[in-house]
Amino acid sequence: MTAQLIDGNALSKQLRAEVATRAAALTARGVKPGLAVVLVGENPASQVYVRNKVKACEDAGMHSVLEKYADTMTEAELLARVDALNNDPSIHGILVQLPLPKGIDAHKVIEAIAPEKDVDGFHVASAGALMVGQEGFKPCTPYGCMKMLEFIGVDPKGKHAVVIGRSNIVGKPMAMLLLQANATVTVCHSATPDLAHFTRQADIVVAAVGKRNVLTADMVKPGAVVLDVGMNRTEEGKLCGDVDFDGVKEVASWITPVPGGVGPMTITMLLVNTIESAERAAAAR
């Protein structure tokens, strides 16, 4: 058996077209949706991601500003920029690219973002809202994973979902979203003694570790759905995920490729959150 691919680019195209329609409608009402992306330091990977985000915004007819700062920027200076963006009515979403340079406390910076502009869904208020089932921005990567499940017609209700990884930006919110969707959720991590014992029972596996070949074919139940959040590089510099794609695709029913899977969906959900924020701002006028 060979798994079907969950095409993140194709689903993104569809969802971004809907965002563009909403953006045009808002713009016609005099509110152009705006995203600010703040990048501190010269991390080369971040440079690429940030450019992709700004381009995606423009393609959807949204306003975007990219603020780039040298890694000599102080925490106080960054906090002042966040404050200015909080008070800028043309900006509906603020994204401070992570990781931040040493010496800047990322928690402090994220907590300074106004929760109503926290389109990354990283603020403790957003995390708390997700935890208790209140309205708030969902972190883009897990949100994108949920959209992919919906797209392929897989309802997590009654399924066993195994999340590998417990980060604040992917693993934990992913587990919460799956739980909210009535899955039985297991969260595995670096201190899980026998990972395969859990993954073999999973109907849905989400791999979000940041290490190659965390999930191999022998660890997957035939017919499982496999979502690969990993972003790693091979020795040859090729982008690859956490999943041994060639092996696992022979066992799974559905699998996301890397690239072209979860990555584009992360950017898509950023646009969705930003348009949502702009619509709320417009309604409150």
Ligand SMILES: Nc1nc(=O)c2c([nH]1)NC[C@@H]1CN(c3ccc(C(=O)N[C@@H](CCC(=O)O)C(=O)O)cc3)C=[N+]21
């Ligand atoms: N505040 C903040 N928010 C983020 O959302 C955030 C961040 N910081 N820091 C870095 C990570 C990484 N990230 C990616 C998003 C899209 C792709 C993406 O589109 N990947 C393409 C390929 C890209 C390529 O070819 O290099 C794909 O998988 O097909 C990758 C990585 C967002 N991040």
